[in-house]
Amino acid sequence: MAVIDRVPERSRSCATSTEAVHAGENRARPDHALTCGVAQTATYTFNDTADLERYMRGDDGEPNRTEYGRYDNPTVRELEHRLAALERSEDAVAFSSGMAAVAMVLFTFLKSGDHVVLFRDCYRKTRQLVTSTLSRFAIEHSIVPPSDLEALQRELRDNTRLILSESPSNPYLYCVDLDRLARVARAHGRARVVVDSTFATPVNLRPIEHGADLVLHSATKYLAGHNDVLGGIVAGSGALVSLLRDMRGAFGSILDPHAAYLIGRGLKTLSLRVERQNQTAAALAEVLAGHPKVARVFYPSLADHPSRKVALEQMTGFGGVVSFEVRGNRAAASRVVDACRLAQIAPSLGGVESLVEQPAIMSYFELDDESLQSIDMSSSLVRLAVGIEETEDVISDVTRALEQA
Numbered sequence: 238m239a240v241i242d243r244v245p246e247r248s249r250s251c252a253t254s255t256e257a258v259h260a261g262e263n264r265a266r267p268d269h270a271l272t273c274g275v276a277q278t279a280t281y282t283f284n285d286t287a288d289l290e291r292y293m294r295g296d297d298g299e300p301n302r303t304e305y306g307r308y309d310n311p312t313v314r315e316l317e318h319r320l321a322a323l324e325r326s327e328d329a330v331a332f333s334s335g336m337a338a339v340a341m342v343l344f345t346f347l348k349s350g351d352h353v354v355l356f357r358d359c360y361r362k363t364r365q366l367v368t369s370t371l372s373r374f375a376i377e378h379s380i381v382p383p384s385d386l387e388a389l390q391r392e393l394r395d396n397t398r399l400i401l402s403e404s405p406s407n408p409y410l411y412c413v414d415l416d417r418l419a420r421v422a423r424a425h426g427r428a429r430v431v432v433d434s435t436f437a438t439p440v441n442l443r444p445i446e447h448g449a450d451l452v453l454h455s456a457t458k459y460l461a462g463h464n465d466v467l468g469g470i471v472a473g474s475g476a477l478v479s480l481l482r483d484m485r486g487a488f489g490s491i492l493d494p495h496a497a498y499l500i501g502r503g504l505k506t507l508s509l510r511v512e513r514q515n516q517t518a519a520a521l522a523e524v525l526a527g528h529p530k531v532a533r534v535f536y537p538s539l540a541d542h543p544s545r546k547v548a549l550e551q552m553t554g555f556g557g558v559v560s561f562e563v564r565g566n567r568a569a570a571s572r573v574v575d576a577c578r579l580a581q582i583a584p585s586l587g588g589v590e591s592l593v594e595q596p597a598i599m600s601y602f603e604l605d606d607e608s609l610q611s612i613d614m615s616s617s618l619v620r621l622a623v624g625i626e627e628t629e630d631v632i633s634d635v636t637r638a639l640e641q642a
């Protein structure tokens with residue numbers, strides 16, 4: 238397999254918004270094209286046998302060269318370089334979806350007899366993968382309450398190898414004190430910290446700077462930003478990323494080149510989009526907090542949010558997701574969702590379009606109110622993932638829906 242090149246040094250000193258446009262770009266384009274284009278190829282050619290032999294020995298002097306599309310692709314590579322620069326990591330590796338990224342992290346860094354710790358508020362499919370699939374491979378797990386680092390410390394065992402956290406988490410936006418988490422992991426000595434930072438984006442938080450070993454994104458959400466493509470990406474040290482890259486080659490979970498192009502294009506406007514989404518969500522949260530039909534609002538900047546202090550310390554913005562409990566029951570919340578006109582009913586978040594959903598129905602349809610309560614999920618909760626529409630339009634859509642419902 239090809240020798241993997243490093244992130245270009247020159248991309249390291251700029252502001253996030255500038256890096257989101259330029260970092261990792263290869264200047265030597267065919268025909269002097271400005272953009273990277275889509276390297277739509279399954280394989281790569283060699284001039285002659287001597288050329289192939291030089292490549293196999295690793296002395297062909299072409300660090301970017303690869304042999305086969307399951308291992309690498311230049312369009313994918315450019316996206317990886319750009320995300321590594323944004324996350325201040327040595328390298329990054331892109332996958333066909335966020336869940337493919339999660340699965341590859343689990344399969345790369347765990348083996349039978351190992352133990353992994355998750356927080357209860359992690360992405361539901363991640364939890365199911367650990368509890369249903371990894372348990373078939375004799376990998377143990379513990380699940381601790383949201384952002385509870387004392388509970389986490391108590392669960393650490395000799396065989397704990399991975400701590401998988403998410404900050405902010407879905408749908409209540411709990412934030413984990415990442416500096417403290419890293420200290421706990423270092424004191425234990427053998428557990429790597431992985432942070433699913435999908436909700437934060439590198440615009441609002443850089444987990445590596447807070448001691449995380451790996452940071453993971455569902456690129457489907459904010460990074461791509463247009464609700465039109467799936468992808469996942471993991472950033473970290475060159476050594477850890479190259480282990481993931483080898484696993485990706487074996488599982489065939491590399492990101493498609495066209496998807497990489499779309500995500501790379503989306504990334505160029507990441508800062509603009511996330512700044513607008515931060516601003517709209519914070520304003521919406523304030524309005525909802527004073528609304529008579531709303532029982533409770535969850536957004537990290539609000540005075541009564543349990544993670545407010547941690548969020549203010551480690552984040553520069555709090556993202557585009559606002560969750561709120563409608564006064565009344567499950568049906569009352571459904572009426573509010575149905576009365577939204579601008580926000581469409583759909584799962585997902587982080588795109589330019591505002592989306593609304595009721596987690597009790599979208600994510601936990603098989604659970605009744607009592608079972609929902611046992612996992613601290615309210616049946617009258619509504620999650621609004623704001624897009625980049627005018628702030629006032631998003632707010633009036635929701636407030637009008639509340640009046641009508």
Ligand SMILES: *Cc1c(COP(=O)(O)O)cnc(C)c1O
Pocket residue numbers: 334335336337360403407433435436455456457458467468469
């Ligand atoms: C969506 C999401 C995932 C899964 O990503 P896909 O791209 O849908 O596979 C993982 N973690 C979080 C926090 C997510 O929001």
